[in-house]
Each structure stands twice: as C-alpha cells, then as structure tokens.
Amino acid sequence: MLDDTLRIVRTTVSGGGTDDAGAEADGDGDPLLGLRFADVRPAGDAQEVEGLLSEVLRRRVHLHRVLRGDRAAAAPQGAARTYAMSCHPLGDRTGPPTGVAVIVADVTERESARARARSLDAVRERVGQSLDLATTCEDLVQAVVPGFADIAVVEIVDEVLRGAEAPTGPLGRDTPLRRTAFAGPDEGGPAHPVGDVRGMPHPSPFSLALSDLRPRLLDVRPDSAWLAGDPARARSVAEYGSHSLIVLPLTLRGTVLGLLSLYRSGGSPAYREEDLGFATTLAAHTAVSIDNASRYQREHTIASTVQRRLLPPDAESRALVSVEAVHAYLPGRNSGCWFDTIPLSGARTALVTGEVKGHGIQTAAVMGQLRTAVQTLAALDLEPDELLARLNDTARVLARERTSRPAGDRVPERLEAACLYAVYDPFTRRCTMARAGHPVPVVVSPGGDTGTLNVPEGPPLASPDLAPFGTLSTVLEPGSILVLYSGSRGLLDKPGTRPLSEVLNPQDRPLRALCDALVYNFPAPELDGAVVLLARTGSFASEHQATWELAHDLRDPAAARALARGQLAAWGLPDDTVHTMELVVSELVTNAVRYGTAPVSLRLIRTASLTCEVNDTSPSAPHLRHAQTVDEGGRGLFIVSQLASAWGTRYTKQGKTIWAEVPLPV
Template identity: 50%
Template sequence: MSDTDAPNHAPPAENDLAAALLEVLFARSAGALHVLDDQLTVVRADGPDAAADVAGAFLGRPFTEVYRLDEPHTAESLLREVLISGRPATDQVFRGRRVDEEGPARRFHMEAYRLEDSRGRSLGRVLACMADVTQREKARRRKAALASVREAVGRTLDVTATAEAFAGAVVPAYADIAVVDVLDDVLRGTVPLAGPPDRDVPLRRAAFRSCDEAAVPARPVGDVRGLPDLTPYGRVLADFQPRLVALDRDAPWLRADPGLARAIRASGARSMIVAPLSVRGAPLGLVTLYRCEDAEPFEEADRTLVLSLAAHTALSIDNARRYEYDHTVASTVQRRLLPPRTAAGPAVETAHLYLSGHKSGCWFDTIGLSGARTALVVGDVSGEGIQAAAAMGQLRMVINALAALDLEPDELLARLNDTANRLARERAALPPGDPLHRQPLTATCTYAVYDPFTRVCAVARAGHPAPLVVRPDGSASTPDVAEGPILGSFDTAPCPVTAVTLEEGSVLALYTGGLDHDGALAWPARKALAHPDHELAELCDAVAYTLPADAGPEGIALLLARTGSVVADHVAELELPHEPTAPALARTFARDLLAAWDIGEETIFGTELIVSELVTNAVRYGTPPLRLRIIRSDTLTCEVHDASSVSPHLRHARTVDEGGRGLFIVSELAGNWGTRYTGGGKVLWTEQPLPPPD
C-alpha cells in the first residue's frame, strides 16, 4: 500500500468537533433545546419536540412568548440570573403552552446553562432545555394525592372529621373543589343495608373545601337533603360506579338542581369526578372532586385513582360509624340506667346537667333518706362504651342499696370500694384475649348527705373533685373535703367525712372531671353559678353555654342542690319521759297533730299504733332522753330518738308468746322503716304513704 492510499487519520479541527457535538446534542436531546441571546430571544431551536418549520417559527421571538408560561416573570428572572451568575438552573417545572399548540396547558421541565468560552467568559448566550413532563407530573400528582389521603384520613373516629380530612388532603394539591356527602343515618351510627339506597335517601353535606376561600357552596355544610336520581350523583349511588364528567353549562341534568348549576357556573368548574363511598356493598355516601378553568381536566386514570381514594375514605368512615354506633348504644344504656330526673327532697331543690361522651361512665343521683335528709351522688367510671355504662349501673345500684341502710358517707364509700375491687378482680380474671381484660375498672365518687334540721352536709369523696358551695350572696368556695382513694384501686384507706354547714338558700354543686380545672370547678362554670337566686335549671343551662363546642370525650355530669329547711308547719316534736306513760302521750300527740293536718282517720289510726310501738320499744330497751318527731311531706315520717346504740330486730312471735309483735306490726303498717345511728344514739323511723291532695 502506498502512502497516498493510506487512510486519513488526522484529527478534525477543534471547531469542527465542537460543531459536530452540538449537532448531536440538539438532535438527541430528551427535550427541545433553545439558544437564547442576552435579550432572551431565541436564536436557535432544535430537538425532538421542535420540527424544522416550527423551530424556524421560534427564531427571533422572546422565549416566554414562545412557551406562553403561566409565570413568565419567574422564568425570565431565572434565565437572567443564569446569564449573569453562570450558575445553572435545574429541575424547574413551569406550566404553559407552546406558541404552535392549542388545548390545555402542559408541564415543562426546564434546565438552563450559560454558554462560555474556553476561559470561562460569558458568550452572552443561554442554552435552555424544555422537556414536556406533563404525563410524569400528572402521575406524580396522583401518587402524591394517594399518599396524602392515606396519611390524613383515618386518624379520627369521627365521621365528619374524617370527611373534612379527605377534603383537606386533596384540595388544592389534586383538585380545586372537594365535596363529601354522607348518608344521614351513617352519622348516627346506623348500620347501612347492602345494595343501592332508596331514591330519596337523605344525605348530609359533611365537608366542603375549595382553593377559593370566597367560594359559596351550593349547599352549606350540615345541610340534609336527597339528591336527584337522574344526575351523575344519583347514578353513582344507584350502581356504585364512578363518573367522569366534562361539565357543560347546558347539560340537561343540571336543570334538576338550579342551585347546583349556579354554583358550578360561579366556580368555573370544567371537569368533575363523582365516586361512591361504600363498604361491603353498603352505601355510605359520595365524594365529588372538581377542577376549574385552566386546570388540567380529569382523565380516565384519575377516575381509577379517585375510586381508590374513596375506598380508603369509606373504610375510615365505616370505622368511625361503628365507633359512633357503639357510643350510641352505650349512651342509650347509660341514660336508661340514670334517673330520668333528680328527685327533690322536702328541703332540697335539685337539677342536673348531663352530657354523654365517648369515654364517659359518669352518673348522678339524688336519694331520699329518712328524717327529710337527701343524699347527693356524682361519680365517674373509667373506660368507654357499653362496659363503662354497665359498671356505672352496677355501682349506682349498690349505692342506692347501701343508702337505704342509712350508712354514713365514709362507711358507704368503704362498702362501695369493696364492690369496685371485686368487679376489678373479675375483670382481671378474664382471659387475656378478652378486650375487657386490658381495661382496669376504676371509679371516682362523691357522696353527700344533707340534713335540713341541722343544715349540715356530710361529704366524703373517693378520688373525685371536691364540691363547690355558692352562698346566697353569690360568693363561692370549695370546702376542704379530704380526698379518699379511687374506687377499684385496691386501696382500703378510709374516705374521711367532712361536715359542711350550709346557709339556707346555698347551692351545692357536685360535678365530674370534665368540669374540673386544677382541682376546682372551671372558672367559666363558677362564674355561671354565681347567681344562686336563679332557677337551678337556668344555672345548668348557663354552665352548658360556657363549654367549648366539643365538650370533650369524657362527658360531663353536674348536680346542683339548693338547700332549705322543712316548713315549720310540717314538722312537730315532743320530748317524752322515760316512763310507761310515754306511749299514751305519744298517741295523743300524734292524733291531735294529724287531725290538725287534716289527715284521714285511717292514717291517724295506723300512726297511733306505730308511735305507740316505737315509743314502747324505746322505753323498754332505750336510754333517755326520748324524743318523738313527726314530719309531713310526700310521706308521713315518724321518728323516735333515744341515746342507746342497741338496734332492735324484727321477730315473728309464736302463738303462745305474749310479746315480740311490736316491730312486726310497725312493718305491716309502714311502707318503710329502719334504724339510723347518730352521734348521740339512734333513731327508729317509719314512713307511711300519704294520699295525694285533692
């Protein structure tokens, strides 16, 4: 081979190499390449997205005009910064349309670099690469919406809060407007039936969110109404299939709801997806998403995504519905176990405020005791649901049974603590798999007994907030009542009794922890009670009005009692000698008194026998001094006081016995009878029903 035939391996000129590299770069770039001068005018355009004729049309035009960006000033500032500083701009996404294209806006990924010579000096040119990433951005947006809904929805067991969380998760990141409508029965915890609902089933607007804060919804949140059947909403409820709708202002179905049509026109909504909220074939409601004006309309892929978002939201709403259902059942049981109203004693006026909560086992009670006394009770069981309600009912019945024995407050709470400890041991003995095994039973309680003759209220509390006393002048204070151990804690320490003397006309407030603040009644509630001359029901309402919109999951019980005294004309006393003549004196006194009270002869005859037997028993077995007291209220109460602590017992005398029938006669004549102990002895008492006045 001659030298002349040898191949030419001489290196190309450097300028030729640079030009060749630039040609390959322009031809193979993933996006359209544009060379801009110092005025940001296109001086060269090439790449897969720019045909020759189109590229020629770009030349000599401002870059922001070529792409008609939504944020032209931002893009222009960015390019000038690259031209001046030399620092490249990467990973910038802008929304716009190319000058040669019509239709919806697209997403462009922009990178910009300053062109420099071999010494790093600016050539007054910028290389801008614009890649169409519309589909990528749409996919990223859908993925972000799914992650946002999964993160935000399902964190609460409240149906409305769950709906609001969904709306907040998709607006404005994925949709311009979000609406959630839920079957009204679902908000009440009702179990929905499988299959399409009735045509006129009422739906409640549970959530509305718009990127435009001034937007006015067609229906306010909380509004309840049915949806027209022959609309996309009605069709979705009928077959549980999502609908992707391009909104046309003249669409026939919009005529069925003029208010909705006006709202859609006002919002500029152009695209809509309606998806069902359903679980196991049972309808829960609807979600509706809108995109407005220049936003990219929804596509088929969005319909599939929204169906997934709705499915996740429906599961969360169903969980909240189940919780609401359990709460509704527990609240119903609890209300059935509570007294329908607080009973007023002969010298006490009472009223109550009760607000059930999701974690509430609180209760209240007023119990009439012998001697015109009244027991006031407020307590709270830990836990939630039907189990807390059941435990509350058990403890309330135990208190009523113990109160009938005329026990002092400290002794009654000690017996109640024994019962609570037994119930707690029964729970602990349940199998480990039983959910109740993991819920220890504890309770708190305040028990107070008011005696209108001494105006002394004996109070004991087991782990419960101290009561509040509002005096007749409106001043209030918390008496220093020592706190005993929580019931069910297996602490057998006693609950000390505190005697609180109350002025006539004072208001005693017993309440649960929902109203407690730092060991005392919360200040707004104290202020509301500073009017003891008002009706007690008005005071309860005033306290309710001070509570926040969500009073908390613990629930609230407030028991108010206005103290008084027995009407002087309805009570009479007689000091008796400790002699055999005492029964006769007692009979005469009772007959004359009841005749003056205009009480029927039959009741007078029975009362004579009762007081005769009680006084005879006191003379034989008691210790002086003796005193007979007769009280008239809804019942007729006879009391015989003596200084002995020996308690009589009912016996059934045999045929040949000459005695032993006294208390048996008393028990037959009186509706109720018993013995209570005082600091100076004991009291034998009876109660007889009185016929209602004419």
C-alpha cells in the same frame, strides 16, 4: 441555545422518545431565531424567566425550575401543561459565559403522577386519624384539594350519620344523603350547603353510581342532559367553570356509606382513566375510615341511649324535703357520668355525682351498676364514708369481672371511677360528705360568697389503694347553693371563666336559670360529657315537725301515744291515720324503753308522708322476728312493718334512730 443577550441562536425539538434525535434548526427557516426566550417561553411569567436566565449568566450557575401553564389562558377542556426548565451556562470556565443552554421538557404526566402520589400520601396521613365522622370527611376533601381536585364533595347516607347500620346497595333514588364536607375555590358557590339533606336527582351520574355501585368519569358541559334536572348544580358548575367530574360510591362489604364527587375546573386538565383508578383507591381508603367512624358513632349513640335510660329523668322529679335540685347533663363521648338525688329518712336528702372514665356501652353499664349500688346502700342509712367504702368493694368486684374476659377479647381498660356522696339534714342544716377521686364541690352562700368545700380526697373507686375515706361536715345557711359536678376536674375555675359568685348572681332566680348560666360559663372544649348538679338548701318548717323528750320508763308508751294523738289532731289528719300512727309510735317507743338506753326522744315529721322517729343511745339494733303462736312478744316490729310503707334504723355518734313512714291519704 441562547447568546449572552438571551436571544435564541439554535433550537432542537424532540418528541421525547429515546430513539428520536430530534430536529435541529439554526438557519433562517427557524422562526424562533433572534427572539428573546422570555417572549416565547411555553409557560411561566416572562419577567421571572428573564431574571432566571440573567442569574445564570451573572453567577455561572445551573438552575432548574418547574413552569406551570396559565390556567386562565388554557383551552376550555383544561389544556394547561407543566414544563421543567433547566438552564446551564455556556463557554470556557475561565471567562464569562458566552450563552445559556436551556432544556425545556413537558412534564405534565410526571407532575400529575406526583400530584396523585402526594394526594394519596395526604389521604393516608390525615384521613382516619379521627373517629368523628364529619371530621373524617372534612380531612378527605382537604387532602385532595387542590392537589388532585379543584372541588371535592362528600355526601353520607343520613341514617349512617345518625348511628344506624349502613344500608346494603343498591340504594333507592329517594334515599336521603347529607352533605358532610365541601372544599373548593373561594369564588363561586356550592350547589348545596354542608348539612343539607336530600335525595340525589335522577337520572344523574350520582343516582346511577348509587344504583350500580360503579364509579363514573365524565365531561361536564353546560348542556349536559343530567344538569337540566338539577338547576342548583348547573348554576354551581357554571360559576366554578367545572368541566370534568369523577363520581365514586363509598362502599364497603356490600354496604353503601355515601358518595364522593371530584371536580376539575378552569385550566386544570380533564380527568383521565388513570385518574379514575387512583380516585377509586382514595374512595376505598376513605370508605374504611368512614366505616370505622360510623361504627364508633353507632356505639356512642347506643351507649348514650343506655346512659340516659340508666340516669334519673331529672333532679326535679324527686320529692325532696327542704332541698331544691336541678341538673344539666352535657352529652359527649364520656358515657360514664351520673348524678342522683335520693330522699332519705328523717327528711334528709342525699346528693350524688359520679363518673366512670371511658366511653361505650360497657362504661355506661358499669355506671348504671354503681348508681344502683349507691341507691341500695343509701337505703341502709349509712354514713357517707361508710357508703363509699361499701361502694368501693362493689367497684373492685366489677373491676375483677372486667379483667376476666374470655380469651380472644382485646385487653380491657382498667376500671376507673369516682363518686361524691353528700347528705343534707334540714333540721340541723348540716351537710356531711365524702368523695372518692372526685372533684371537690363548691358552695355559694346567700350573700354571694363562694367557697370550696375541702372534702378529704379518698382513693378512686376500684383502685388498689385501701386508704379510708374521710368526711367533711359543715353547716349551710338556708338558701345556700351546692354545686356538684363530674366529667372534668377543675371545670368550674378553668382559665377564662367568670367567678361563680358573678355567674350565680342574683341568686333569687329560678335554680334552672342559674344552672343554665353556669353551663354557659363553661369553656366549650370541656363540655364533652359532664353532669352538673345544683342544690339549694333550706330548713324544715317548725310547724311540720314535733319533738319530745321521754322519761325512759314504762309510762313512755302511753305518754307517747297521747302526744302523738294530740299533734296529729292538730294537723287535721283523719282518724284512721291517727290510729295507725298511734300504734306505730307505741311499738317503737316500747322497743326503745325495753331494749334501749336513756335518753329517749320521739319526733313526728309531716311531709308527703308521716314519719315517726324514736332515738336512744343504745348501739344495738332491733331485728324483725316472726313470733310463734304461743309467744307472748316479738311482734312489735312485725306490726310496724305491716303498717308502714318503709322502716329502718340509722346510727349516729350518739346512738341510733328507729324510724317508720306511714303514707298520708291523698
């Protein structure tokens, strides 16, 4: 009881039991009588307490406060306490208060229980929301500091972070653990930085917890024997003033994921047995979340490996004619991005980028199936729009297979895929392209002008929309740079990025340097799985090709053989190659004269191989036949197929082209 000057006039002390009436003193034997309450308060700031009591007298209000002990002044083992103070005005309601009744209760245990409950709520709310393992560990330490611990450290078995299965316990003393998360006071320094990989010192509470998979609660003293073998940790313990420690193995179904260490320092109360039980609950919840994240990480690692194996090693590895191409693969959770550069007949090149939306092994597998289908269809010399129509048929089959899973599997996600297919012809310098739900490509001219190629957008692959695919055909100057990408629509012009004309300037740099500069310009959050393909176009050297118009009569085969023989001799090719190509030219021209329509032309192309092309305007295609012994004809294409490494037919608006490739001697 306080008078109106806030001095003590009566005290009652109770041990807190319900049957304890307490001890009351109001005589000279009480040393507190006459003192100001703010001077003998058990906790809190004197000025704050004085102001609180004055407010009760002035406003005649009832006020409640929680006072926390001074941690700096607490005993070495953390004896700081927490008190609840209730203040009530005394006296008749009609007049001014004659004093204040102050009730102070030690609520340290209650507040500790509340702190544990708040920490558990924070852990349940935050930990496990992300499937990123490092983020999960960081969420844990942020949830328990400072409510339940002053310092929290999570260390995960390094193999688990790399996507491997968690090892079964107990762990050997040399098993490397990676420090994945740390939270603590700003003052002082941790024993080891986040990212450090090492084995646990032995003998120590950490190695013992990993050996028998049981938690440890212990007092930490500077002279603790186990600190002698870990100087870095001993230094950190001294800097932080840590005095109490709980070590918990993170285990699940007999496997060991890592270790959780919780410290209390300074004036915080030491951990007790009830804290150990609570910490074990935290560790169990965290272990489930870490296991989920590690399983996702493992699946992502496998999917990324599968994706890499299904992609070409690099764009530069293909023998392309008049096109230089490089790519950048930006790994991330999207497992379905792909690219391809495909050499076609007639020195043409197909440029492909695509994406299967999603992540995981199934996404990577579908990506591989679609890429293989594109390569197969490209070998048929189809136009881009026709190729995408055939590819869409394949994607629709894959989508039906995905939805017809056995009963008991989770409902699969709908298959969504996109693709852009472009064909560049170095003779006409014309690029023809079509797209299915894919971002538009960008072209940068040799002068630095940047333009978007407005390719008509077709429906995404596997969609129920059966609208036809449109094409765009444009002539590109030699030295133009085509930029194709997949993974994020509008990636090239996100806010805050520099214009492509600036990023890719000067253009005479190596294409790899230009590709890297383009990637550096991307906003970092967008780099979660994407493919960028850059292609620099060129024209075909006239000295490496020859074209003739033929008369379309019976004299054409002989004339074609003579023309071919002269050109091959001028190229300095050996006689056996000349004789082989003469026979191929003769058979293809004979076929065009006999079954085709005028005009007829012959073209020879010298690249890494020797190509013969015969053009006519007839839409009918020749077929390979196996003539019987007594047949007088039907062996022409069979002979060509035996002499050539590859042959085929491609159709144009003007007719068709029959081509055959003969390998050149090394």
